[in-house]
Structures are given as structure tokens and as C-alpha cells.
Amino acid sequence: MPKLLSGAEIVFKSLEDQKVEYIFGYPGGAVLPIYDELKNHKSIKHILARHEQGAGHAAEGYARSSGKPGVLLVTSGPGATNAVTALTDAYMDSIPIVCISGQVPTHLIGTDAFQECDTTGITRPCTKHNWLVKDVNDLADIMNQAFKIATTGRPGPVLVDIPKDIQFDKGAYKISKNKLEKKLNGTLSNKINLKEVDKFIEMIKKSSKPIFYTGGGVINSGPKASQLLKEIVLLTGFPITSTLQGLGAYPGDDPQFLGMLGMHGTYEANNAMHDCDLMINIGARFDDRITGKIDEFSPKSKKIHIDIDPSSIGKNVKVDLAITSDVTELLKAVLKSFKEKNKNFINSNKQKTANWWSQIDKWREKKSLNFKNSKETIKPQHAVQRLYELTKDQDTFITTEVGQHQMWAAQHYKFNKPNRWMTSGGLGTMGYGLPAAIGVQIAHPKKLVIDIAGEASILMNIQEMSTAIQYRLPIKIFILNNEYMGMVRQWQELLHDKNYSESYTEALPDFVKLAEAYGAVGIRAKTPNELDEKIKEMINLDKPVIFDCVVDKVENCYPMIPSGKPHNQMLLGPEDEKEEVSDEGKTLV
Amino acid sequence: MSNPKSAYSQPTKFGKENHHIIVVWVDNEAGVLARVIGLFSGRGYNIESLAVAEIDKKKHLSRITIVTKGTPEVIQQIKLQLGKLIPVHKVADFSRDDPKILFRELALFKVVGAIKKLDKAKKLCKKHNAIILDKTKKSFVVQVTALRREIDKLTIALKPLGLISASRTGAIAMTKGKEIFIKN
Numbered sequence: 061m062p063k064l065l066s067g068a069e070i071v072f073k074s075l076e077d078q079k080v081e082y083i084f085g086y087p088g089g090a091v092l093p094i095y096d097e098l099k100n101h102k103s104i105k106h107i108l109a110r111h112e113q114g115a116g117h118a119a120e121g122y123a124r125s126s127g128k129p130g131v132l133l134v135t136s137g138p139g140a141t142n143a144v145t146a147l148t149d150a151y152m153d154s155i156p157i158v159c160i161s162g163q164v165p166t167h168l169i170g171t172d173a174f175q176e177c178d179t180t181g182i183t184r185p186c187t188k189h190n191w192l193v194k195d196v197n198d199l200a201d202i203m204n205q206a207f208k209i210a211t212t213g214r215p216g217p218v219l220v221d222i223p224k225d226i227q228f229d230k231g232a233y234k235i236s237k238n239k240l241e242k243k244l245n246g247t248l249s250n251k252i253n254l255k256e257v258d259k260f261i262e263m264i265k266k267s268s269k270p271i272f273y274t275g276g277g278v279i280n281s282g283p284k285a286s287q288l289l290k291e292i293v294l295l296t297g298f299p300i301t302s303t304l305q306g307l308g309a310y311p312g313d314d315p316q317f318l319g320m321l322g323m324h325g326t327y328e329a330n331n332a333m334h335d336c337d338l339m340i341n342i343g344a345r346f347d348d349r350i351t352g353k354i355d356e357f358s359p360k361s362k363k364i365h366i367d368i369d370p371s372s373i374g375k376n377v378k379v380d381l382a383i384t385s386d387v388t389e390l391l392k393a394v395l396k397s398f399k400e401k402n403k404n405f406i407n408s409n410k411q412k413t414a415n416w417w418s419q420i421d422k423w424r425e426k427k428s429l430n431f432k433n434s435k436e437t438i439k440p441q442h443a444v445q446r447l448y449e450l451t452k453d454q455d456t457f458i459t460t461e462v463g464q465h466q467m468w469a470a471q472h473y474k475f476n477k478p479n480r481w482m483t484s485g486g487l488g489t490m491g492y493g494l495p496a497a498i499g500v501q502i503a504h505p506k507k508l509v510i511d512i513a514g515e516a517s518i519l520m521n522i523q524e525m526s527t528a529i530q531y532r533l534p535i536k537i538f539i540l541n542n543e544y545m546g547m548v549r550q551w552q553e554l555l556h557d558k559n560y561s562e563s564y565t566e567a568l569p570d571f572v573k574l575a576e577a578y579g580a581v582g583i584r585a586k587t588p589n590e591l592d593e594k595i596k597e598m599i600n601l602d603k604p605v606i607f608d609c610v611v612d613k614v615e616n617c618y619p620m621i622p623s624g625k626p627h628n629q630m631l632l633g634p635e636d637e638k639e640e641v642s643d644e645g646k647t648l649v
Numbered sequence: 650m651s652n653p654k655s656a657y658s659q660p661t662k663f664g665k666e667n668h669h670i671i672v673v674w675v676d677n678e679a680g681v682l683a684r685v686i687g688l689f690s691g692r693g694y695n696i697e698s699l700a701v702a703e704i705d706k707k708k709h710l711s712r713i714t715i716v717t718k719g720t721p722e723v724i725q726q727i728k729l730q731l732g733k734l735i736p737v738h739k740v741a742d743f744s745r746d747d748p749k750i751l752f753r754e755l756a757l758f759k760v761v762g763a764i765k766k767l768d769k770a771k772k773l774c775k776k777h778n779a780i781i782l783d784k785t786k787k788s789f790v791v792q793v794t795a796l797r798r799e800i801d802k803l804t805i806a807l808k809p810l811g812l813i814s815a816s817r818t819g820a821i822a823m824t825k826g827k828e829i830f831i832k833n
Binding site: 180 | 683735
């Protein structure tokens with residue numbers, strides 16, 4: 061008979077078997093047996109956050125930058141409900157998270173016990189799957205499945221809710237074989253259908269106005285996928301654009317890269333999407349921030365969609381060739397077949413796409429990311445550009461909060477490698493960036509990690525500064541401080557007759573003093589002249605830094621596709637905006 | 650959209666909605682029904698009727714039959730989203746007009762009234778495999794198995810004849826002939 065272990069021991073044995081090195085969490089009554097067991101497992105380090113949401117985003121940052129699942133440990137009731145935002149965020153952006161939550165003892169479930177809530181009920185719609193463990197003998201199996209489900213197929217969060225008595229109970233550590241192998245993610249097999257590959261290549265050969273449109277699926281498929289993507293883009297000579305989540309999969313400074321597409325994407329990327337005759341979507345999901353007005357989305361193109369999640373295909377946009385597959389596997393097959401059968405492609409193709417490229421160059425001449433710089437005040441775009449120039453020579457990891465600063469970071473910071481860019485895209489969670497930066501720094505202790513933030517977002521999880529100090533994590537918080545919730549203010553200016561309802565923060569902390577209060581370093585830059593010096597000072601400090609970058613208060617984020625408009629009707633700047641926002645325009649946005 | 654000043658685009662095209670019967674084979678485990686119907690409510694799909702029961706005690710398999718209405722795109726999404734749920738084994742989708750599929754729904758009706766009206770009511774029920782389960786001088790309870798729309802009609806017809814209580818199971822479905830539905 062195998063040795064019996066307590067539920068808490070089974071949890072840790074399972075974490076060890078999964079080679080987990082870090083858990084992000086916060087203790088409480090219903091998880092104390094698990095916390096008690098922590099001391100016996102030296103290979104696993106616990107990172108104590110200051111709020112369960114922070115712990116969750118930290119686990120996300122860890123997962124996104126390392127490719128490993130993030131593990132989150134919270135108590136029952138408020139511990140679990142505080143984790144819900146992070147779980148939903150991970151669900152929307154397909155990030156593998158295993159959340160272990162404590163629950164009141166089995167006999168008290170349903171009695172409205174202290175710190176009881178229906179955790180599996182609350183988290184059902186924001187996890188790939190969840191379990192309430194009712195028998196300690198099921199625990200090993202469930203933990204094993206939890207990791208498998210979180211990390212395979214389209215990744216995502218899972219939750220294991222363990223009542224306190226189960227954590228004490230003794231049971232066997234036994235994992236049954238193949239119990240849930242049947243289908244974990246809606247796909248039956250990873251076999252590549254060669255007919256689909258042939259059709260893919262046929263479509264590539266026929267097109268004269270092609271574009272690659274790539275997303276987070278490339279990043280999630282692993283670093284190999286980014287290599288293969290680069291290979292196929294260079295081989296075909298086609299232009300490529302990326303979603304917010306896909307940035308870094310293809311080098312941002314390469315001439316074939318048109319920049320990000322979508323609501324705040326570049327003029328050339330969006331127009332190329334609109335006018336193309338072949339759209340090759342790899343690991344993106346036709347999100348509404350990307351497509352704009354769906355009826356007029358890229359009307360003349362054939363579309364190929366590669367996604368590991370069959371339900372992503374055909375959800376928003378009908379496509380001509382749908383391939384349910386992992387990106388790496390498919391690109392391998394395509395490249396292999398391409399090289400064998402189409403040796404002369406490159407030469408014939410250059411001529412075929414020459415007109416297309418000259419059209420793209422015309423769009424590029426608009427220089428849609430340009431802005432009017434100033435000598436008196438720091439323009440936020442300028443601040444991000446300077447930050448990029450001063451950090452591009454080292455391997456830098458960027459996280460962001462949500463809002464204008466996030467879009468400026470996406471537009472002006474160029475990413476050349478995958479897993480260097482962590483931002484909350486699907487859910488749009490303000491307060492994501494600081495805890496995410498903590499998780500990134502944990503995974504990459506020696507690397508430069510910067511959270512590009514807004515002054516409003518940063519206050520949503522500012523308590524995590526204390527975590528950064530405790531673990532000596534030298535993260536840099538680069539706040540573009542305009543005293544407004546900038547994106548809200550922008551929409552109010554453009555759509556709500558400049559009624560800036562509640563979007564101005566009348567009382568803000570002194571961020572330099574705030575940094576000092578936490579034990580970090582505070583730096584403030586007020587003019588463009590001092591910006592570079594101060595950024596260098598920040599980079600050279602081996603301590604957490606809050607950088608209060610005082611920027612233009614009313615700068616808007618352009619270019620922009622107003623909602624309800626197709627890709628070829630972008631606003632490029634304030635001049636455009638005057639004529640566009642007629643009454644008719646207003647109702648359309 | 651009520652407020653046109655929105656950060657979201659406005660709906661434009663509406664496709665034609667059709668009735669479909671979705672059959673889902675699931676592991677009969679805690680919370681599985683909540684997962685399935687939560688997916689419907691969470692994504693704004695309709696449920697017109699729902700029938701659930703365990704069909705294999707040994708394997709703990711349940712069969713859930715859902716009558717729903719939607720555009721072809723929505724029906725496709727329903728199938729794919731259901732397929733992603735971990736306890737779901739397979740999903741079948743039958744059009745209501747598919748001649749190869751049998752549909753049945755069971756209803757219990759209680760009719761109370763004078764003899765004349767009761768007789769009239771019984772006559773109406775006869776067409777639909779009626780079985781009288783209970784009767785008194787002033788009432789009867791009848792079991793009817795028929796198509797969903799036939800039961801709809803019968804309900805309306807029985808109303809003036811003293812129908813005071815109705816209970817329905819929701820439709821269930823099965824393929825004709827020797828074929829069974831194999832995982833797609």
C-alpha cells in the first residue's frame with residue numbers, strides 16, 4: 061500500500077512533479093494547512109503579494125514572460141473573489157494559470173460559513189475548468205489534470221477549490237493514466253492535414269496583395285513559432301502586421317513589419333488589411349478592436365485563419381480556409397512543403413507584389429505615428445520613444461497598465477523578441493502592469509523590467525510596491541502622468557462634448573514621496589531637457605523605481621479608427637478630428 | 650443600440666434564426682449542467698427547452714437535449730463552445746425539420762370541469778398517444794407524447810376546456826434507422 065499523504069502534502073508533491081518554482085499568493089484561514097506545508101518544500105518559493113488580484117497578475121506576468129504556467133494560491137471567500145479579475149484577465153488573454161483556493165470545511169459548505177463563497181460557481185465562466193475537491197483521493201488526479209488543461213490547447217486559467225478538511229485528510233498520491241486524454245481542448249488531434257497545407261500554399265501563390273495578420277497565438281505556441289513566422293514572412297516577402305498581443309513575435313524594426321493594426325494601429329497596417337486580397341491570420345481572433353465595422357472589414361480578401369481553438373474560427377469573421385492547429389506545427393508543415401515544391405516562388409513573387417508594396421509605401425508616407433513634439437512639455441509619445449531608445453540595447457521586458465499609455469507603448473516601443481511584452485488586452489484591466497512586472501522580474505531576475513503606466517491605473521494595485529521591496533525586485537514603474545484617465549478623457553472629448561465627467565483625478569499622491577515611503581526610489585521628470593538623464597538614472601538603479609514623468613495633459617492617442625468605421629477611415633490627428641466629428645460621425649462612433 | 654455614443658460598433662446584419670436541437674453527451678459530474686446552461690446564458694444563446702438525465706449509470710454519462718434558436722453562425726458557435734467544455738464528450742446538432750430525426754416531448758395535463766368539456770378535452774388528446782393517468786368525476790390527468798409544436802397547439806386548445814395545470818419535459822431526440830451519432 062502506498063504511503064498516505066495529507067491533502068496539503070499532495071498539493072505540494074503535485075507542484076514538485078510539475079516542476080513549479082514559484083507560487084504567488086496570500087494566506088488565510090481556509091488555506092493554512094497548505095501554507096503550513098510550505099516549509100517542507102525548499103524547491104518552491106512563495107511570493108507574498110499584498111492583494112490576491114496582484115498575486116494573480118504577478119502569476120500572469122510570470123507565465124507570459126517564461127512560457128511556464130503561473131501558480132496562484134488564495135484563501136476562501138474574499139481571497140477567491142479578489143482573484144476573479146486576474147482569472148478573467150488570464151482567460152481573455154489565454155494565459156496558463158493554476159489557481160488553488162482554500163474552501164471552508166466540507167460539512168460547512170452551503171451554510172454561509174465565515175469566508176465562504178461559491179468559488180467554483182463564481183469562477184466557472186472565467187476558467188477553462190474548475191474543481192471542488194470532495195475526496196482527498198481525487199486530489200492528485202485533479203492537480204495533474206489542472207496543469208494539463210491550463211497549458212495545452214488554447215492555454216487558460218483553471219481553479220482547484222480545496223476544502224480545509226480535505227487539506228488535512230490523508231489519501232493516496234495516485235494519478236490514473238489517460239483518464240482525460242480523450243480531448244482536453246475541443247481538438248481531437250494535432251495531425252496536420254496536408255490538403256489544407258496545399259491549399260494554404262496555393263492561396264499564397266495566387267495572391268498579389270497579401271498580408272500576414274498575427275496574434276498572441278504565435279507567442280503562446282512558444283519561441284519556435286516566432287522563428288518559423290519570421291522564416292515564412294521573409295520567404296514570401298509579404299507584409300506583416302500584428303495585434304496588440306502578438307507584438308514581439310516578429311521583429312518590430314523589420315521593414316516588412318507594418319506596425320500594430322486595429323483601433324490605434326498604424327495607417328499602413330489598417331489600410332493594407334482593408335485592401336488586401338489575401339489575409340493570413342495566424343493565432344489572432346478577429347477581436348472587435350481589430351476589425352472595426354465588421355460588415356466592411358477587408359471586403360475583397362480571401363481569408364486564412366489558423367487557430368488552435370476551433371470556436372475562434374468563424375466566430376466574428378467568415379474565412380475561406382480554416383485550419384485548427386498549433387501555430388508551430390502548422391508553420392513547420394507549410395515551410396517544409398513550400399521549400400520542396402516551390403523553389404522559384406521568391407523571384408516570381410517579388411514582381412507580383414511590387415505594386416502592393418509601393419501602395420504600402422505610400423500609406424507609410426503618412427507617418428501616422430507622428431506627433432507634434434514640444435520643447436516645454438514632455439509629450440507622452442516622446443517619453444516612450446526615449447525610453448525605447450535608451451533601453452533597446454538590453455533585453456528589456458515591458459508591462460503596461462490600460463489606457464492611452466498602453467497604446468503609446470504598443471505604438472512606439474519596438475519589440476524584437478516574443479515574451480517581452482505583457483499587457484492586458486482582452487479584459488483591459490487597469491492595475492495589471494505593476495504586479496505583472498513583479499512576476500516578470502521573478503522569472504527573469506537579472507533583466508530590466510519596466511511597467512509603462514498611467515497615474516490612474518498604477519493606483520489600482522499600488523500596494524504591490526511593497527511586494528517589490530520585500531523581494532528586492534528592481535522593477536521600474538514609468539508613469540506617464542497627465543492627471544487624467546487619458547483614454548476616458550479622449551473619448552469624452554471626441555464623443556461626449558468635452559464633458560470630462562469624473563475623469564480628472566483632483567488629488568494624486570506625490571509619486572516621488574510615495575516611492576520613498578515604500579522604500580523605493582522616486583524620480584520626477586518635468587521637461588524634455590531632463591528626460592534622457594533621468595531615464596538613464598532610473599535604468600542604472602538596482603532598486604525599484606517609480607518614475608513620475610509629467611506629460612502633456614491633453615494629448616490624444618492617434619491614429620484611431622472610430623468604432624463603427626472600417627479600416628480605411630482612420631483619424632490621423634486633431635486636424636482630422638474637426639471635420640470627422642460631425643453629428644453623423646458622432647452617432648457612428 | 651440605445652446609446653449610439655459607444656465605444657463599440659453597432660449591430661447591422663441580422664441573419665435568419667432557425668430552431669435547432671442540440672444534444673450533448675456529458676460526464677455526469679457535479680456542476681456539469683451549470684457549465685452547459687451557464688455557457689448559454691453567458692453568451693446570450695436561447696434555451697427554449699431542456700431535458701437532462703443520466704443514460705449510462707456505469708460510465709456516469711448523461712444526455713442533455715436543448716432546443717434553441719439562432720442564426721447558423723450562432724448555432725455553429727454553440728456547438729464549438731460546448732465542445733470545449735471538459736466534461737463534454739460529443740455534441741450533435743439536429744435541425745427541427747430533419748426527416749431522419751425523431752423528436753418527442755412528454756406533457757402532463759390536468760383538466761378540471763364539467764363532464765361535457767372533459768370528454769371534449771379527452772378527444773383532443775387522443776390524437777397524441779394519450780394515456781389517462783388519473784380521473785375523477787370532475788377532472789383527469791393525461792399523459793401526452795408528441796412533437797413540441799403539437800403540444801403547444803394542444804395546450805391552447807385545452808385552455809377553454811378547463812386546463813388548469815401543465816407540465817412538460819422538453820424535447821428529446823434520436824436518429825432513425827440503425828445509425829447513431831458519432832463524434833464529429
